Amino acid sequence: MNPDRATLIMVGGIVALLALSSLITAVLKSRQPTGTISPVIANLDARVRAWWVMVAIFSAALFTGGLGSIILFALTSFFALREFLTLTPTRPADHRALFWAFFVVVPLQYVLVAQQWYGLFAIFIPVYVFLFIPIRCALGADPQHFLERTAKIQWALMVCVYFVSHVPALLMLDIPGFHGANARLVLFLVLVAQLSDVLQYVWGKLCGRHKIAPVLSPSKTWEGFIGGTLSASAVGAGLWWATPFNPWQAGALSFIITLMGFFGGLVMSAIKRDRGVKDYGALIEGHGGVMDRIDSICFAAPVFFHLVRFFFT
Amino acid sequence: MIFGATDGMSFTSELLAAAIRLGCGVRLLPDEALPVAPCVFFANHSSHLDFATIWAALPPAQRHRVRPVAGRDYWEKTPLRRWLAVRVFHAVLIERQKVTVATNPLAPMVAALDAGASLIVFPEGTRSADGKLQPFKSGLHHLARARPTTPLVPIFLDNLNRILPKGDFLPVPLVATLAVGAPLVFDAVEPKPDFLARAHHALAALQRP
Structure with a gap:
């Protein structure tokens, strides 16, 4: 699948946005007193750098067509x-x-995506893996915290594998008049969800005063939430020409993506606080772990997938 | 020999070290974190991957000279184990069970140190089944007394018992952590139990709460 014009324009827009972010970061850095750099600016710098890498990898996967995205x-x-x-x-x-x-579970779930076997894709983890995990744990013959342990493993598989697999699963949807262009839906979902995260951060830093859930996530503010979700939804509505939606539909779906993304971040924060950590890992410089970066996508992807599947196929 | 100081092998060994670091999720230690000279690394022991993880995390200068100290009884039991220990890991094999003057476990360790190698020892003596730090055997004290100026560097490994537990051969790719403490200085007048308690404490202090 060759990248079409609309995909190229969107990726070009992202690159332009990143270039602007790098420029702003460079200006902010140069305004710092010589020899010192505030932790916020240093973190911003690391984040923007990591964004370049992530966008490069994501674009490369997108341009190789279906298989690249699935892998x-x-x-x-x-x-x-x-x-x-x-x-x-x-x-x-x-x-x-x-x-x-x-x-076994991770590769199989994505094989089902690649095979476009929707029926099994939709129930493999919620039904068969749900049955298999406690059986395999029971064979270990250790009753201590049994329900808790199996529930945690099932939860991990639902969030990290099942939900995330709904992003490349967009490629299997058969939308009239949109054949061969489903990669743009993947780009649309990821772009709106991530932009919403970034804009919530920016709005929060600029004018965040009232914390939403200080115990769970001290950086989430009402100002950041409202400003971020609305501005990201507006951008999503403005991208309607790249999707099978009209501007209103694109805006409404974007709003749902940003809302689910926000709640995804909140839920995953609650788990982090319970375990007494700030980030899930340290793989992505400035961002934390992979899970810290995709928490919003985890929750937005299945809802977006099913809305598109129900109303547009 | 895969692990070793020969130049021809250094690219392969760099690649292998990077692969192990990726697999276990540990970072390469910076040169400043460790002494340059030969030293004795002492670590908690919960997995067969412990040595490979420490080896991979060490900066190249230390990695090329480091050798694990391992129990002869276990590592000579089958040809595969023997090949791994002697050819691949270049281990210093010591007697754990029938110790006599002729099989004094200290002699090969001291000889390796004198030849410029660093050592990795697991003072608990064997792998801990549940990952909890066990009491130390006295080997670390004998070694420190024999070479009192060699720095003793504590290294705490977390999560490796979950990655490859004792008794299993299939690894699960969880993220391990590796913490290095300040080198211990040997004090000739300190009684053995006090020294072992101090070393145990230095290692336990690196554990995450």
């Missing part, structure tokens, strides 16, 4: 699952169940 999101699931299960206490009796989760 990229399979790897994303693998690394997210790794961070999630590292934070989650399990017992030695769960070891083999974890082995299956990493080396």
Whole structure:
């Protein structure tokens, strides 16, 4: 699949936005007193640099067509699952169940995406893996915290694998008049969700006063939430020409993506606070772990997928 | 020999070290974190991957000279284990069970140090089944007394018992962490139990709360 004009324009827009961010960061850095740099600016600098890398990898995957995107999101699931299960206490009796989760469940779920086998894709983890994990754990013959352990493993698989796999699953939707262009839906979803994260951060830093959930996530403010979701939804509405939607539909779907993204961030923060950590990992400089970067996509992807599938196919 | 100081092998060994670091999720230690000279790294032991993880995280200068100290009884039991220990890991194998003057475990360790190698020792003596730090055997004290100026560097490994637990052979790719403490200085007048308690404390202090 060759990248079409609309995809190129969107990726070009992202690159222009990143160039602007790098420019702003450079100006902010030059305004700092010589020899010192505030932690906020240093973190911003690291974040923008990491964005360049992430956009490069994502664009490359997108331009290689379906298989590239599927492999990229399979790897994303693998690394997210790794961070999630590292934070989650399990017992030695769960070891083999974890082995299956990493080396069988993750690849199989993405094979189903590649095969475009919707029926099994939709129930494999919620039904069959849900049955298999407690069976494998029970064979370990350790009853201590049994329900808790199996629930945690199932949760990890739902969030890191099942939900994330709904992003490349957009490629299997058969939308009339949109054949061969589904990669733009992947780009639309990821762009709106990530832009909403960035804009919530920017609005929050600029005029955030009232905290939404100080215990769970001290950086989330009402100003950041409202400014971020609305401005990202506006951008999403403005991208209607690249999608099968009209401007209103694009705006409404974007709003749902940003809302689910916000709640995804909140839920994943609650888990981090419970485990007493700030980030899920340290793989992405300035951002934390993979899970810290995709928490919004995890929650937005299945809802967006099913709305598009229900109303547009 | 895969692990070793020969130049021809250094590219392969760099690649292998990077792969192990990626697999276990540990970072390369900066040169400043460690002494340059030969030293004794002492670490908690919960997995067969412990040595490989420390080896991969060490900066190249230390990595090229480091050798693990391992129990002869376990590592000579099968041809595969023997090949791994002697050819791949270049281990210093010591007697754990029938210690006599002729099989004094101290002699090969001291000889390796004198030849310019660094050592990795696991003073608990064996792998801990649940990942909790066990009491130290006295080997670390004998070694420190024999070479009192060699820096003793504590290294705490977390999560490796979950990645590859004792008794299993399938690894699960969780993220491990590796913490290095300040070198211990040997004090000749300090009684053995006090020294071992101090070393144990230095290692336990690196554990995340």
